Amino acid sequence: MAEDEKNPAREIITDYAKAHFRYFRTADGTVYAQRNGHPVARPIRSQGTTGSHRQELLVGLYKDGRGVFNGTSMKEALDLIEALALTEEVQPVHIRVAPGLDGATWLDLGRSDGLSVRIHPTGWDTVVPDPREVCWRRTQLTGELPLPVKDTDGKGIDLLLRLTNFTDAQTECLAIAWLIGCLGPGVPVPAPFLTGPQGAGKSTAGRMMVRIVEGMSGDLRRAPKDEENLIAAVAAGWVTALDNLSHMTPDLSDAMCCIVTGAESVKRALFTDGDVHRSAYRRPLLLTGIDVGVIRPDLAERLLPLRLERPKVRRTEAELWAEYAEVLPMVLGSLLDLTVKVRAAEAETPTDLRMADFAHLCAQLDGATGFGALAAYRTSLDDLNDDVIEGDLLAQTVLRHAETIEPGGAQRMTSTEWLHCLGRLYSGDDFRAVPKGWPTTGKVLSDRLKRLQPTLAARGVLIDSGRDHGGRYLLMARPVPAPTHEQPELG
Numbered sequence: 001m002a003e004d005e006k007n008p009a010r011e012i013i014t015d016y017a018k019a020h021f022r023y024f025r026t027a028d029g030t031v032y033a034q035r036n037g038h039p040v041a042r043p044i045r046s047q048g049t050t051g052s053h054r055q056e057l058l059v060g061l062y063k064d065g066r067g068v069f070n071g072t073s074m075k076e077a078l079d080l081i082e083a084l085a086l087t088e089e090v091q092p093v094h095i096r097v098a099p100g101l102d103g104a105t106w107l108d109l110g111r112s113d114g115l116s117v118r119i120h121p122t123g124w125d126t127v128v129p130d131p132r133e134v135c136w137r138r139t140q141l142t143g144e145l146p147l148p149v150k151d152t153d154g155k156g157i158d159l160l161l162r163l164t165n166f167t168d169a170q171t172e173c174l175a176i177a178w179l180i181g182c183l184g185p186g187v188p189v190p191a192p193f194l195t196g197p198q199g200a201g202k203s204t205a206g207r208m209m210v211r212i213v214e215g216m217s218g219d220l221r222r223a224p225k226d227e228e229n230l231i232a233a234v235a236a237g238w239v240t241a242l243d244n245l246s247h248m249t250p251d252l253s254d255a256m257c258c259i260v261t262g263a264e265s266v267k268r269a270l271f272t273d274g275d276v277h278r279s280a281y282r283r284p285l286l287l288t289g290i291d292v293g294v295i296r297p298d299l300a301e302r303l304l305p306l307r308l309e310r311p312k313v314r315r316t317e318a319e320l321w322a323e324y325a326e327v328l329p330m331v332l333g334s335l336l337d338l339t340v341k342v343r344a345a346e347a348e349t350p351t352d353l354r355m356a357d358f359a360h361l362c363a364q365l366d367g368a369t370g371f372g373a374l375a376a377y378r379t380s381l382d383d384l385n386d387d388v389i390e391g392d393l394l395a396q397t398v399l400r401h402a403e404t405i406e407p408g409g410a411q412r413m414t415s416t417e418w419l420h421c422l423g424r425l426y427s428g429d430d431f432r433a434v435p436k437g438w439p440t441t442g443k444v445l446s447d448r449l450k451r452l453q454p455t456l457a458a459r460g461v462l463i464d465s466g467r468d469h470g471g472r473y474l475l476m477a478r479p480v481p482a483p484t485h486e487q488p489e490l491g
Contacts, residue, residue, distance in 0.1 A: 009070075009077075013057060016057070016061055016066060017077065022131065023044070023088065024041075053078075057077075094108075094134065100118060115147075121340075121343070142214075146329040149332075151337075165205065167308060177362050188261050192286050197310055205306075206288045207220060218239070220243035221242060223242045239285075242285075242288070256285060263281065301454060303384055304377070350363065389455060398449070399459060418445060
């Protein structure tokens with residue numbers, strides 16, 4: 001047979017791949033392979049230990065009697081497949097949760113057969129999604145969830161709360177609201193911060209909350225030392241849980257803000273000079289710790305403090321987790337039942353809270369159950385404002401000065417004049433030195449006050465800036481409190 005009549009190995013691989021797999025690209029240009037009729041997709045360039053597309057092809061070709069092919073033939077075939085796929089329509093891939101058609105959302109159970117939960121306006125079902133509606137991406141962090149139990153009558157929620165040590169009903173309803181939010185791909189949720197005395201079971205409760213969504217293999221992790229490793233961990237899973245935080249650097253605090261509300265990371269693509277790799281992410285975040293020191297105001301608005309107490313009766317780890325694994329299908333089923341009810345509930349969206357989507361979810365939860373989650377959320381934010389003020393001497397000094405301003409009044413000075421004014425007020429008659437971290441210039445003071453604006457506004461002090469013929473200025477004002485209409489007592 002002439003050399004040009006032979007069928008090259010790369011063509012055999014390419015024909016087999018096109019017959020058994022569907023190829024498409026995402027918005028960032030990554031090409032994925034999806035076995036016909038199966039919702040799980042793998043990037044064709046992946047070398048991960050969870051199973052790469054190259055391994056799928058090698059095994060399929062061998063089992064179907066097509067032969068064993070060397071690396072050069074496989075590379076040439078994948079190069080051609082990738083080039084052809086770049087002309088296909090763009091389709092997103094999702095980890096764990098995804099939006100669907102007709103107002104439905106999906107939850108990946110992490111099973112090899114692709115069985116998933118479809119949450120729709122009238123209920124939920126376990127089905128294999130149409131690959132053109134939902135494409136799942138799996139990583140080492142994608143654990144398997146049990147099949148949820150139908151018609152639990154809310155018993156699963158009671159079983160979960162019985163295994164945890166939350167201090168009161170308000171904390172419990174906020175934890176439930178967060179779990180419901182984790183099932184919504186379009187709802188940014190604040191990060192629960194599990195606190196309490198030593199031995200309160202913070203890590204255990206954190207694992208229980210995470211494993212409802214991530215499966216029994218889900219676990220807490222130590223905070224990475226740099227932002228790049230943190231982003232890599234966040235991108236590989238749905239819920240990111242960081243354990244035993246005792247210190248929070250400004251960079252880590254800023255990164256957590258981005259994780260909660262969403263951001264995009266851009267870095268140079270490997271083995272290129274001019275190309276870049278884009279990574280957009282927004283994930284549920286969970287933290288545990290006794291105290292993280294000073295909480296920055298922008299992170300405080302994105303936190304959800306959940307306090308625990310020490311249990312009165314201790315149980316062994318083996319006994320506790322055996323019971324948890326037994327009740328997890330019922331817990332997941334009850335959470336899905338409640339999610340359907342909450343999404344169907346009518347509620348107004350509060351317009352005065354930073355995390356408006358989560359506040360709306362709390363209002364819907366109240367409409368469906370009467371828990372009082374929205375009031376509990378407002379109380380938790382008020383407590384966090386107190387924590388921010390207690391850890392920030394500048395905020396304390398501003399509030400002391402604001403007491404000299406009459407309600408309805410305001411003072412306007414340059415940032416440098418404010419720096420001298422607040423510095424003298426802090427030093428007092430004993431002329432104590434300003435602490436480390438105190439603003440050293442008017443510009444630094446202006447930036448710090450802008451960060452503190454939400455915290456100070458919650459205490460009735462408004463900070464604003466502007467410019468007039470004299471230059472830039474900072475304005476400190478105390479609005480007149482809104483009148484409260486008290487009902488007269490009946491005699």
